[in-house]
Amino acid sequence: MNAGAGFSILKKGELFERLAQGQAARLTVLTPNKRLSQALMLEFDAFQIGKALSVWETPDILPFGAFVQRLYEEASMRTSRPSCRCFSRRRRRRNSGTR
Numbered sequence: 001m002n003a004g005a006g007f008s009i010l011k012k013g014e015l016f017e018r019l020a021q022g023q024a025a026r027l028t029v030l031t032p033n034k035r036l037s038q039a040l041m042l043e044f045d046a047f048q049i050g051k052a053l054s055v056w057e058t059p060d061i062l063p064f065g066a067f068v069q070r071l072y073e074e075a076s077m078r079t080s081r082p083s084c085r086c087f088s089r090r091r092r093r094r095n096s097g098t099r
Helices: 012-019 034-050 064-078 082-096
Strands: 029-031 061-063
Touching: 012 034, 029 034, 029 064, 034 061, 034 064, 061 064
Parallel strands: 029 061
Antiparallel strands: none
């Protein structure tokens, strides 16, 4: 089934099978809120227990806000931040007694 915009709709069982592949599946599930993320995590845990597993990788199921925060943090680590470097230089000069 096609959901438009290049996305397809997965049945929950298919989704959990892909999530069970762990990080190798390179799959992140976004939900609109934390409550739904937690509910999906619990359902995934029950799915894995139903397969008689005792351990598995935690799936990447995130509420939208947490996903945006992750993207921001990853972008912050990849880019240089000149204003921070300038501040650090000024602070070093001030601490050393020179201006």
